[in-house]
Amino acid sequence: MNPEEIQSIEPALGTGIYTVPDVAQILRLPLTRVRRWLDEFWNGRLSATTKISYSWGKGRERVVNFQTLIEFYVFFKLRELGISTPKILQAHEVSSRLLQTPFPFASSFLLTDSKTLFVEIGNEILITADARLQYEIKEVMEGFCRKIEFDADKLASKFWPLGKDRSVVIDPQRQLGQPTVQGTNILAETLHRLHLGGEDTPTIAQLYGLTQTQVEEALFFVNRPVQ
Structure with a gap:
């Protein structure tokens, strides 16, 4: 060929x-x-x-x-x-x-x-x-x-890697397709890094205008184990 x-x-x-x-x-x-x-x-x-x-x-x-x-x-x-x-x-x-x-x-x-x-x-x-x-x-x-x-x-x-009832979505139209919180341009990885830096879930949610559930789902997505 x-x-x-x-x-x-x-x-x-x-x-x-x-x-x-x-x-x-x-x-x-x-x-x-x-x-x-x-x-x-x-x-x-x-x-x-x-x-x-x-x-x-x-x-x-x-x-x-x-x-x-x-x-x-x-x-x-x-x-x-x-x-x-x-x-x-x-x-x-x-x-x-x-x-x-x-x-x-x-x-x-x-x-x-x-x-x-x-x-x-x-x-x-x-x-x-x-x-x-x-x-x-x-x-x-x-x-x-x-x-x-x-x-x-x-x-x-x-x-929606966790299902459509969860907030993390892979959308090529947003952030070059990187995982975001649905309906926003907020990267799941951004929330994860803040959490690693010592910020708790309520604080992160308040900073970005998200619910605590949205933040928790983003953190779960980033931290789930390798298959």
């Missing part, structure tokens, strides 16, 4: 800008795992199908967009279900062509109808008519979709 055929996705306002450490922090995944996935899978095998590079920049300065972050999460959840990496990658390649998007794992067509679509594209790829696994995939994807808002192009556009 000619490297010149691969187009790079450059960072832009409104698409989210995430370094590899950002992705690891937001999804609570080991940094080495995220880096390996990006190099071996997205910028390796998958780019051969989609003809794009999923990152921009070099070394520690490499960044990915919001849809790639969502795809990493879906990949992780499928691996948790015991589906092999080769089968997941093959499903990505097939569904990318079927849905005509380089981000099929961030598409509502796949995520909201995962049972049907995964069976159709994966009868000999992802799963083999295993009713238990089909059910588990459906349950995981439906649960994930309840944390996502989709845009007019049926791609994920916002992500």
Whole structure:
């Protein structure tokens, strides 16, 4: 494959800008795992199908967009279900062509109808008519979709990592997509740093015009354990 055929996705306002450490922090995944996935899978095998590079920049300065972050999460959840990496990658390649998007794992067509679509594209790829696994995939994807808002192009556009009933949101339209308190531009990390500096929850809430619950949820988000 000619490297010149691969187009790079450059960072832009409104698409989210995430370094590899950002992705690891937001999804609570080991940094080495995220880096390996990006190099071996997205910028390796998958780019051969989609003809794009999923990152921009070099070394520690490499960044990915919001849809790639969502795809990493879906990949992780499928691996948790015991589906092999080769089968997941093959499903990505097939569904990318079927849905005509380089981000099929961030598409509502796949995520909201995962049972049907995964069976159709994966009868000999992802799963083999295993009713238990089909059910588990459906349950995981439906649960994930309840944390996502989709845009007019049926791609994920916002992500509530703790659920929509909690205040932390990943919105590419705010603060370059870094985790914020919903409805504000206040970074969860800003509140976390104040807390580390010795400020208590009521004081932080008063300083930023937030409720104590909003502050507590932001602190919980930043401090939750690595999966």
